[in-house]
Amino acid sequence: GENVEQHPSTLSVQEGDSAVIKCTYSDSASNYFPWYKQELGKRPQLIIDIRSNVGEKKDQRIAVTLNKTAKHFSLHITETQPEDSAVYFCAASIGTNAGKSTFGDGTTLTVKP
Amino acid sequence: TAGITQAPTSQILAAGRSMTLRCTQDMRHNAMYWYRQDLGLGLRLIHYSNTAGTTGKGEVPDGYSVSRANTDDFPLTLASAVPSQTSVYFCASSDLPGGGYGYTFGSGTRLTVV
Numbered sequence: 001g002e003n004v005e006q007h008p009s010t011l012s013v014q015e016g017d018s019a020v021i022k023c024t025y026s027d028s029a030s031n032y033f034p035w036y037k038q039e040l041g042k043r044p045q046l047i048i049d050i051r052s053n054v055g056e057k058k059d060q061r062i063a064v065t066l067n068k069t070a071k072h073f074s075l076h077i078t079e080t081q082p083e084d085s086a087v088y089f090c091a092a093s094i095g096t097n098a099g100k101s102t103f104g105d106g107t108t109l110t111v112k113p
Numbered sequence: 114t115a116g117i118t119q120a121p122t123s124q125i126l127a128a129g130r131s132m133t134l135r136c137t138q139d140m141r142h143n144a145m146y147w148y149r150q151d152l153g154l155g156l157r158l159i160h161y162s163n164t165a166g167t168t169g170k171g172e173v174p175d176g177y178s179v180s181r182a183n184t185d186d187f188p189l190t191l192a193s194a195v196p197s198q199t200s201v202y203f204c205a206s207s208d209l210p211g212g213g214y215g216y217t218f219g220s221g222t223r224l225t226v227v
Contacts (some may be wrong), residue, residue: 001172006155019209030213034216042220043220043221044203044216045218046217086217099207099214100158100161101143101146101158102172103156103157106155
């Protein structure tokens with residue numbers, strides 16, 4: 001089955017700096033890659049996603065890039081703010097396989113004021 | 114407010130007892146999922162359902178069962194709880210005509226088996 005590895009497990013940045021979280025996946029059939037943000041004690045929430053026919057997608061301060069050949073994708077957060085502090089999860093899924101997502105183990109991002 | 118409702122919010126359960134975690138969505142999403150979240154292990158899929166009347170096993174299905182009698186409800190049952198089932202359980206749904214869409218998660222159930 002699919003295996004998703006996520007790095008780093010923890011990341012600390014100064015407010016205003018950029019943060020990058022990287023994920024690799026194993027199943028070349030995966031074609032949908034969402035990112036979730038989970039604040040302490042709350043549910044994961046979808047923040048951005050990318051499909052295999054797109055190399056990059058941006059939404060304000062958040063962007064995701066996908067390299068299908070290398071089977072890796074990354075989340076980029078620019079101009080970080082303290083409210084960006086949370087656990088971020090990447091995931092990979094095959095659209096024809098019930099949409100089941102395999103998650104990475106998460107990255108705890110801390111933005112220091 | 115549209116979304117997914119999980120109940121109970123938290124529960125302490127004696128080992129060997131059974132319990133059903135409830136999950137209801139009002140978005141008419143076809144697909145529903147149960148994940149458990151353990152510290153350092155991320156989210157692992159227990160069971161899923163493509164559509165009402167069908168279910169499938171995920172990565173860690175042992176000790177759990179599900180049913181999908183209708184579109185809205187997807188209960189998760191622990192037949193005989195063990196301490197290793199202590200976890201936070203999240204129900205999720207997806208509007209899935211086969212293209213792969215992001216999940217909407219419920220607020221979770223924190224289960225402690227003692």
